[in-house]
Amino acid sequence: MALPQILPSTSSSIIPSKSHLNPPANSHLNHPLKPFVSSPSAPPPLHHRQWRRRPNLLRCSASSFSEKHHTNSPKSDDVVELPLFPLPLVLFPGAILPLQIFEFRYRIMMHTLLQTDLRFGVIYADAATGTADVGCVGEVVKHERLVDDRFFLICKGQERFRVTKLLRTKPYLVAEVTWLEDRPSANGDEDLNSLANEVETYMKDVIRLSNRLNGKPEKEVQDLRRNLFPTPFSFFVGSTFEGAPREQQALLELEDTATRLKREKETLRNTLNYLTAASAVKDVFPSS
Structure with a gap:
């Protein structure tokens, strides 16, 4: 279900809806949200080709998200090297991301990843703000290599990271990163559950x-x-705010679950107010 167009038309969806691979069949949410927040600028040229048919929104399932806090996540003080894939979208932990890889440098990256751990960093980039410092690891859970050396991928968001040092730019970006985790809430889990x-x-x-x-x-x-x-739920909510990538990036960068949930609550409240007004207008002027 797509919400009414309430964002500038410069917003762009780039996630393909079909591929030779099928995303996990556990999605029960077919109504992602398009929040009432501004997203003023157009995205940069895509790093992967858009497929023939695009949906309006990124579809994510709550069941795709970890039921627990990331107990097996790397420690936040670990420093690792990570290949980066800049895209005009934001990947959240637990979200599913279909991609088609056709650009030569990223085909090289895929050949390397297939021999290692199938993990790379998805990081938001646009023409106005440049490349973000905080991104999310995408793990390849399904892939198909075509005869022309293109790749169809199904990726799942894992840990968040912060870029601390750019190591090289060719043939693709590789950076030194540290892991990003939410700080424990001072108000306790009970308040977080109520907020969620x-x-x-x-x-x-x-x-x-x-x-x-x-x-x-x-x-x-x-x-x-x-x-x-509450923490994985806050990531799930943020992943449904397709159409407002800068707002999504701000949510991704927050290191406090309560703050993230409060911001999402405010965005949803604004959206609800807008829809309530639109519904009242429709009741008065049904033909419009």
Whole structure:
């Protein structure tokens, strides 16, 4: 389900909807959110070719996200080398990202990754702000190599990282990175759970109103949180804000779960207010 167009038309979706590979079939959420936040600038040229048919939104499933905090994640003081793939999108931990690799330097990168650990850094870049310092590891969970040496990939977001040093730029970017983790909340898990439940309620209301505006049945929205802990749930919510990559990047960079959830709550509240007003107009002027 796509929400009404409430963002500037310069926003762009670049995730393909079909490939020779099928994404994991555990997606139960077919109504990602397009939040009421500004996203003023157009993205830079794509580093991968857009496929023939594109959906309006990135689709993510709460069941794609880890049920626990990242207990097996590297320690935040570890320093590693990581190949980077700049893209005009933001990948969150737990989110699924389909890609087609056709550019020569990234085909080289893929050949290297296939012989190592299949992990690379996805980092947001656009013409206005340049390349971000914080990104997310994408792990290749499925891949297909074509006869012309292109690759179809299904990647899953893993740990977040911060670039500390650029090591080389050719044939592709390689950087020294440290891992980024949320700090423990001072208010305790109980407050975080309450906040996460509030965010889920706003999401359901936004989806319900959006369905109404799009002439779809106003059926009850199912459980969106799926027993996720607050931190992975906050990443899931951020991943649904397709169309506002700068807002998504700001959410990705936050190191406090409560702050991230509060910001998402405010964005959803603004979206709900907009949809409520749009719904009232539709009731008065049905033909419009």
